[in-house]
Amino acid sequence: MITKTPSKLEKVLAAGHLGVTSECGPPRGSDPEEIIKKANLIKNHVDAVNITDNQTSVTRMCSLAACIRLKMEGVDAVLQMVTRDRNRIALQSDILGAASFDIYNILCLSGDHQSFGDCKAGQNVHDLDSMQLIQTIKQMRDEGKFLGGDDIKRPPQMFIGAAANPFADPFEIRVPRLAKKIAAGVEFIQTQCIYNLDKFEKWMELVRDRGLHEQVYILAGVTPFKSAGMARYMKNRVPGMDVPDEVVKRIAGVPKEKQAEEGINICIESIQRLKEVEGVKGFHVMAIEWEEKVPEIVERAGLYPRPVVE
Amino acid sequence: MIVADKKPIEEIVQEIEDVKSLLIAGCNECVTVCEAGGKKEVGILASALRMYYLNKGKDVKVDEVTLERQCDHEYLEEIRDMVERYDAIVSIACGVGIQFVAEQYPKMRVYPGVDTCFMGATEKRGLWVERCQGCGQCVLAKTGTVCPITRCAKRIMNGPCGGSTKGMCEISQEIECAWQLIIDRLAALGRLDEYEKLFPIKDWSTDRAGGPRKVVREDLQQ
Numbered sequence: 001m002i003t004k005t006p007s008k009l010e011k012v013l014a015a016g017h018l019g020v021t022s023e024c025g026p027p028r029g030s031d032p033e034e035i036i037k038k039a040n041l042i043k044n045h046v047d048a049v050n051i052t053d054n055q056t057s058v059t060r061m062c063s064l065a066a067c068i069r070l071k072m073e074g075v076d077a078v079l080q081m082v083t084r085d086r087n088r089i090a091l092q093s094d095i096l097g098a099a100s101f102d103i104y105n106i107l108c109l110s111g112d113h114q115s116f117g118d119c120k121a122g123q124n125v126h127d128l129d130s131m132q133l134i135q136t137i138k139q140m141r142d143e144g145k146f147l148g149g150d151d152i153k154r155p156p157q158m159f160i161g162a163a164a165n166p167f168a169d170p171f172e173i174r175v176p177r178l179a180k181k182i183a184a185g186v187e188f189i190q191t192q193c194i195y196n197l198d199k200f201e202k203w204m205e206l207v208r209d210r211g212l213h214e215q216v217y218i219l220a221g222v223t224p225f226k227s228a229g230m231a232r233y234m235k236n237r238v239p240g241m242d243v244p245d246e247v248v249k250r251i252a253g254v255p256k257e258k259q260a261e262e263g264i265n266i267c268i269e270s271i272q273r274l275k276e277v278e279g280v281k282g283f284h285v286m287a288i289e290w291e292e293k294v295p296e297i298v299e300r301a302g303l304y305p306r307p308v309v310e
Numbered sequence: 311m312i313v314a315d316k317k318p319i320e321e322i323v324q325e326i327e328d329v330k331s332l333l334i335a336g337c338n339e340c341v342t343v344c345e346a347g348g349k350k351e352v353g354i355l356a357s358a359l360r361m362y363y364l365n366k367g368k369d370v371k372v373d374e375v376t377l378e379r380q381c382d383h384e385y386l387e388e389i390r391d392m393v394e395r396y397d398a399i400v401s402i403a404c405g406v407g408i409q410f411v412a413e414q415y416p417k418m419r420v421y422p423g424v425d426t427c428f429m430g431a432t433e434k435r436g437l438w439v440e441r442c443q444g445c446g447q448c449v450l451a452k453t454g455t456v457c458p459i460t461r462c463a464k465r466i467m468n469g470p471c472g473g474s475t476k477g478m479c480e481i482s483q484e485i486e487c488a489w490q491l492i493i494d495r496l497a498a499l500g501r502l503d504e505y506e507k508l509f510p511i512k513d514w515s516t517d518r519a520g521g522p523r524k525v526v527r528e529d530l531q532q
Binding site for chain 2: 083084088110111112113115116124126127128129130131132135136147163164165168169170172173176177179180183184192239240
C-alpha cells in the first residue's frame with residue numbers, strides 16, 4: 001500500500017477497500033450551521049465529503065471556508081476548485097490556504113459557465129484549465145515548487161482528483177481524455193452521475209483496455225432521484241447528463257408519494273451493479289439537498305461500516 | 311476583419327444633445343464589409359439623425375464623410391480642414407478608428423456610433439462570426455486549426471469540458487463545441503493521436519493580460 005498523502009480517502013482506496021465520498025453545497029449566506037449539520041448527518045458513512053465550489057455558477061460561501069468547517073467537525077473534506085473564478089495566483093494561494101488547515105483532498109474542475117448562475121454579466125478567468133490545475137498541484141506537492149519556480153515552504157499534501165463524464169460527447173475521446181488527466185497527474189476520479197449503466201460499462205471496458213483502471217481510482221457517481229420531475233429535469237436540462245427513458249418511466253410509474261423511495265431503490269441497485277464492474281474502486285454519492293439519505297444508501301448498498309485506516 | 315454592430319440612435323444622441331453641427335465619419339475597410347460603418351451606413355445614420363433633430367425642432371447640421379481608413383494617420387489627415395467646422399464627430403469605424411480620430415484631433419469631441427465586437431469573418435450576409443482573439447501566441451498548429459481560446463466559452467486548452475452535448479456547447483444550442491470541431495478535424499486529418507498531448511500552461515502575457523500591446527518591426531521603421 002503506497003500513499004502519497006495523509007488523505008484518509010487515499011488510504012482507504014490504497015488498502016483495497018471501496019471508497020465512499022459524498023458532497024455538500026455550501027450555503028448562500030454566512031451561517032456555518034447548515035454545513036455543519038449536513039456534515040454530521042453523513043460523517044460516519046463516508047470517507048470524505050466534497051464541498052462544491054460555487055456550483056452552477058451561483059454565488060455561495062466559498063468552498064475553502066466550508067472545508068475548514070468540516071475539518072473542525074472531524075470530517076475529511078475534498079476541496080472542489082474550479083478554474084472559472086481564479087487565476088494561477090489565486091489558485092496556488094487557495095491551495096496553500098487549504099493545506100495550512102491540512103485539507104488533504106482536492107478536485108480539479110473547469111466549472112460550469114457563469115451564464116448558468118447569478119452573475120451572468122461576470123467575467124470568467126480560465127487562466128488554467130482543469131488538467132493544468134492537476135499539473136499545478138502535482139508540481140506544488142511533489143516538487144515543492146510554485147508555477148513560477150520558487151520553492152514552497154511546507155508544500156501541500158493533497159490527493160489529487162478530477163471529474164470524468166463518460167456520457168458527454170464526443171464519446172470516442174472520453175477515454176483518451178481520462179488518459180490525458182492521468183498523464184497530468186490525477187489520482188482519483190469522481191464520475192458524472194450514472195443512470196445509463198450500459199454506457200458506463202462500455203466506457204469502463206475501454207478504460208480497462210488501456211489499463212487506466214490500474215492507474216487511477218475511479219469512484220462511480222450516483223445521485224438518487226427525489227421524484228419523477230427531478231428525473232425529467234436531469235434528463236432534459238442538465239448538460240452532459242444521460243438519463244435513459246426506462247429510468248424515467250420506472251420512477252414515474254410509481255405513485256408520487258412512493259417516488260422518493262423508488263429513487264433510493266434505483267440508486268442502491270445501481271451501486272450493487274456497479275460494484276461488479278472491474279475497475280470501479282468506490283462511489284461518489286451525490287444526494288442533492290438530500291444529504292440525510294446518504295447513510296441509508298450507504299448502509300443498504302453494503303458499504304457500511306466504513307473501514308478504519310490509520 | 312474587425313466586426314462591429316450599429317449602436318441604437320437613442321444611445322448616440324444622448325451623448326451629443328448640445329451639438330449644433332455634427333460630422334458622421336465612416337470607414338471603407340472592415341466596417342464596410344460588415345455593413346456597420348461604411349459609406350452606406352454613414353448615409354443611413356445621417357438621415358436618421360436629421361429626422362430626429364427635425365422632429366425635435368432642433369437646428370443641427372449633419373454632414374457625412376467616409377475615409378479610406380480611420381486607423382491610419384495619413385487618411386485621417388485628409389479631413390483636417392473639414393473637421394474644424396463641426397462641434398463633434400460621430401465615428402462609425404471600429405474602436406481603433408474612433409480612437410485614432412480622437413488622437414489625430416485632440417481638441418475635437420469624438421463619439422462612437424458602433425459597438426466594436428470581435429475579429430471575425432462573414433459566414434453569410436448578415437451573419438458574422440468570431441474566429442480570433444489576438445492572444446499574441448497562435449496555438450492553431452496544435453489544435454487542428456480551430457481556436458479554443460476564441461471558440462470555447464471557457465477557453466479550455468485541454469477540452470472538451472463535460473458540458474459538450476451532441477457537438478454543441480453547454481451554454482447554447484446554437485454554439486458549436488470548439489473541442490468537438492477540433493476532434494472532428496484531427497480525425498479528418500488522421501491525426502487524432504495528437505489529441506492526447508497535454509497542452510502546457512499558456513503564457514497569457516502576450517494576451518490582454520500583458521497590458522496594451524505593440525508589434526515593433528524596426529526593419530520597417532526608417
